[in-house]
Amino acid sequence: MKHEILKVLGLRALNGGVYELSLSGASEMRAGQFVELAVPGFFLRRPISVADLEDGVLTLLVKEVGEGTKKLRESVKGESVDALTCLGNGFDLSSSSPLLVGGGIGCAPLFKLAKEFAAKGIRPRAVLGFRNAEEAYYLDEFARYCDVTVATDDGSLGIKGNAVSAARDIPHDRFYACGPAVMLRAARVLGEGQISLEARMGCGFGACMGCSIKTTSGYARVCKEGPVFEAAEVIW
Secondary structure (H helix, E strand, O other), X not given: OEEEEEXXXXXXXXXXXXXXXXXXXXXOOOOOOEEEEOOOOOOOOEEEEOOEEEOOEEEEEEEOOOHHHHHHOOOOOOOEEEEEEEEOEOOOOOOOOEEEEEEHHHHHHHHHXXXXXXXXXXXXXXXXXXXXXXXXXXXXXXXOOXXXXXXXXXXXXXXXXXXXXXXXXXXXXXXXXXXXXXXXXXXXXXXXXXXXXXXXXXXXXXXXXXXXXEEOOEEEEOOOOOEEEXXXXXXX
């Protein structure tokens, strides 16, 4: 964990509920790790996964789900942001034929993972799931590094259905998934892989135990031992 003061470089809307926030001054982090940002007027920091990080420029894809993320959306260029960075454990890159499976805002950390595989000369397959076409984002960005399949619940874009069902027939030796809990539970049908969990967090670095989950090895903290776990390790 590091305590860093980052600077806002810019903010742009990706759809009605998701925006891209760019910050400078961040230390290097792995795909799957996250940051916690202080939001003025709020006691608890907001945990947000790392979508991209290059030359100290941190890219966060944020879903506006409450007053904290709404306030964060008001950030202006040049503003300072108090951040805890380098939190949690990231994805491994042991696969030679990876399949990335994202649902909604859970697609965000998979973008950096796709870039990390690409840097190794591996082009992953990615299935990105959304409720409808209006909620889809970053499709062109993913397409630079992945072969992308899109699934929407209503069939308004790509395959009609959820991301896991769209991924079942895609060859792979290991999957990497992030999204809602119902999707992650279902992802076990894809075989061996890793999942990145979302959780409400108090401290974000393992002190408060508020984000503990059950695993085959006992209780584990999403913020400290996770947020990335082996899929077979999590007890739902």
